[in-house]
Amino acid sequence: MLTFEVNDMTCGHCVSSITRAVRAIDQGAQVTVDLATRRVSIEPTASDRSELSQAIREAGYSPVPVEGGAAPVKRAAPRRGCCCR
Numbered sequence: 001m002l003t004f005e006v007n008d009m010t011c012g013h014c015v016s017s018i019t020r021a022v023r024a025i026d027q028g029a030q031v032t033v034d035l036a037t038r039r040v041s042i043e044p045t046a047s048d049r050s051e052l053s054q055a056i057r058e059a060g061y062s063p064v065p066v067e068g069g070a071a072p073v074k075r076a077a078p079r080r081g082c083c084c085r
């Protein structure tokens with residue numbers, strides 16, 4: 001299980017964009033998104049952390065790799081980059 005913190009993921013549309021981007025490079029990947037904590041957890045089948053990170057980046061977001069168990073960093077939500085504005 002790989003986890004990224006994606007602070008510019010702000011709504012359901014962002015979630016589906018990121019999910020689509022991941023599935024585009026890894027069709028069988030399990031993608032779990034927690035919008036409240038801005039975490040994207042991926043169980044990859046045919047991709048690694050750097051490929052997934054790049055796919056999310058190419059979708060227009062800024063993934064930060066999270067090591068297992070690390071506490072979420074509290075910070076203000078950036079207002080730029082949301083697909084819905």
Ligand SMILES: [Cu+2]
Binds near residue numbers: 009015083
């Ligand atoms: Cu959005």
